[in-house]
Amino acid sequence: MTYINNAALIKRQLMVRLAKMMFAGTLGTQVDYIPLQQAPRESASVRCCIHHDRAVLRYRLMALLGFAVENEKPEDEIRTLASYVAEAEQKGADRLDDKILTVIDEACSSCVRANYRVTNACRGCVARQCIMNCPKNAIHIENGHAVIDEKICVSCGICAKACPYHSIIYQPIPCEEACPVNAIKQDERGKEKIDESKCIHCGRCQQACPFGAVMERSEIFDVLRMVLNPACKTIAMIAPAIVGQFNTELGKVVTALKKLGFDHVVEVAYGADLTAEKETVEFIERVEHGSTCMTSSCCPAYVEAVNKHISNIKPLVSDTPSPMQLTGEWAGQKWPGARRIFIGPCVAKRAEARASSHVENVLTFEELGSILVAAGIDVLECEETAPDQIATATGRKFAISGGVAGAVVAAAAGHGVKAEEKLFNGLDKKAFATLKVVDKVIKNTTFIEVMTCEGGCLHGPGVISNPVVARRFLEKMLKEHP
Numbered sequence: 448m449t450y451i452n453n454a455a456l457i458k459r460q461l462m463v464r465l466a467k468m469m470f471a472g473t474l475g476t477q478v479d480y481i482p483l484q485q486a487p488r489e490s491a492s493v494r495c496c497i498h499h500d501r502a503v504l505r506y507r508l509m510a511l512l513g514f515a516v517e518n519e520k521p522e523d524e525i526r527t528l529a530s531y532v533a534e535a536e537q538k539g540a541d542r543l544d545d546k547i548l549t550v551i552d553e554a555c556s557s558c559v560r561a562n563y564r565v566t567n568a569c570r571g572c573v574a575r576q577c578i579m580n581c582p583k584n585a586i587h588i589e590n591g592h593a594v595i596d597e598k599i600c601v602s603c604g605i606c607a608k609a610c611p612y613h614s615i616i617y618q619p620i621p622c623e624e625a626c627p628v629n630a631i632k633q634d635e636r637g638k639e640k641i642d643e644s645k646c647i648h649c650g651r652c653q654q655a656c657p658f659g660a661v662m663e664r665s666e667i668f669d670v671l672r673m674v675l676n677p678a679c680k681t682i683a684m685i686a687p688a689i690v691g692q693f694n695t696e697l698g699k700v701v702t703a704l705k706k707l708g709f710d711h712v713v714e715v716a717y718g719a720d721l722t723a724e725k726e727t728v729e730f731i732e733r734v735e736h737g738s739t740c741m742t743s744s745c746c747p748a749y750v751e752a753v754n755k756h757i758s759n760i761k762p763l764v765s766d767t768p769s770p771m772q773l774t775g776e777w778a779g780q781k782w783p784g785a786r787r788i789f790i791g792p793c794v795a796k797r798a799e800a801r802a803s804s805h806v807e808n809v810l811t812f813e814e815l816g817s818i819l820v821a822a823g824i825d826v827l828e829c830e831e832t833a834p835d836q837i838a839t840a841t842g843r844k845f846a847i848s849g850g851v852a853g854a855v856v857a858a859a860a861g862h863g864v865k866a867e868e869k870l871f872n873g874l875d876k877k878a879f880a881t882l883k884v885v886d887k888v889i890k891n892t893t894f895i896e897v898m899t900c901e902g903g904c905l906h907g908p909g910v911i912s913n914p915v916v917a918r919r920f921l922e923k924m925l926k927e928h929p
Contacts, residue, residue, distance in 0.1 A: 811909025
């Protein structure tokens with residue numbers, strides 16, 4: 448998946464405008480002008496007309512204010528964005544529920560259901576291999592070219608394989624294709640809907656949608672209200688994957704966060720150090736009691752996937768809390784009453800935080816970057832400041848695939864327990880099939896690390912830096928601070 452596209456840029460521009468108004472104290476009176484500013488009358492429209500563009504922008508702003516578009520009633524269509532700001536101020540976190548992602552039906556293009564289409568490369572050949580091999584008789588010749596009847600086609604793909612000119616192509620519905628658990632499907636109107644009973648909040652549908660129709664219910668409004676309130680103490684808990692997001696040293700990011708208004712900044716990699724210690728002890732205890740394997744529990748999308756789709760392996764999942772949880776618990780004891788904000792690359796962390804007593808809010812790197820732009824803070828120009836709580840290289844490696852398993856296996860070896868590593872570098876349908884029977888195929892003592900995002904957290908849906916570049920910065924940091 449790509450980490451940047453025009454739909455993402457539009458979202459970031461909206462976040463910058465929203466944050467600027469919050470800094471200026473004018474959001475309540477000026478928010479309804481944002482769609483007009485973003486899509487002025489004389490600009491070229493992306494959709495059918497500029498008014499449709501503005502309608503979509505309005506809904507995207509609703510999501511940025513923390514509201515689910517699906518909850519809009521018919522009478523709400525004439526509501527102003529200012530009224531949503533007032534409601535967000537009044538209800539606060541009470542308006543946020545377990546629904547993490549929302550689909551904007553005005554933005555959804557109702558992708559064609561049939562996955563196979565005939566291109567103009569078709570020669571209308573005499574062989575008619577596509578017609579002869581179609582099991583549903585869904586193809587006929589029209590004006591010298593093959594045509595697929597979408598109502599009959601079952602998307603088996605035989606015609607594409609049979610065509611000697613490769614003129615039949617596979618054209619997926621991007622969000623459905625990206626979802627590893629089939630949690631997003633079209634309704635009777637052709638609009639996509641998310642099934643919360645299946646969704647693991649991995650954010651892949653959001654990344655995949657070319658129209659920006661899938662949005663997170665952001666907490667940017669809530670976090671900025673706290674940061675701008677002098678009476679409210681705030682703690683920025685930065686995920687290990689933050690290294691490389693701003694193409695500079697970690698210390699400069701810490702300074703930027705304190706300039707923004709955070710009272711304390713701690714590395715969640717410190718919590719990862721604690722997780723590595725606790726998970727190692729737990730792993731050794733399980734091995735001593737006859738278990739051959741244990742899986743990591745750091746990735747919330749994976750844990751959700753186990754709970755909803757592969758519950759048979761739940762006994763194999765570590766009981767150790769995630770680095771975010773352990774960091775939040777530690778920070779709450781050190782600075783009682785302060786609001787703890789996790790800043791990371793992950794959508795699923797929102798769901799984990801809402802079920803936790805150790806974290807109040809979650810921001811993505813994408814949201815943080817937009818806030819810094821709105822505040823006029825150039826991270827590259829900042830001096831370096833050490834975090835209030837620093838971590839070791841062990842915890843910082845949790846940002847990349849293999850970091851968790853490497854830490855636990857190495858620590859276990861130090862206690863005389865030899866174990867192998869098995870990595871699930873990205874959750875897809877093949878990985879799910881293997882995980883369902885993993886306890887039956889593992890013969891030797893093994894620690895299993897599962898990362899939903901291929902490559903690890905550096906490839907999460909909320910990143911703003913090229914994961915390859917971010918990894919270079921992380922490896923550089925690990926070399927300089929071993």
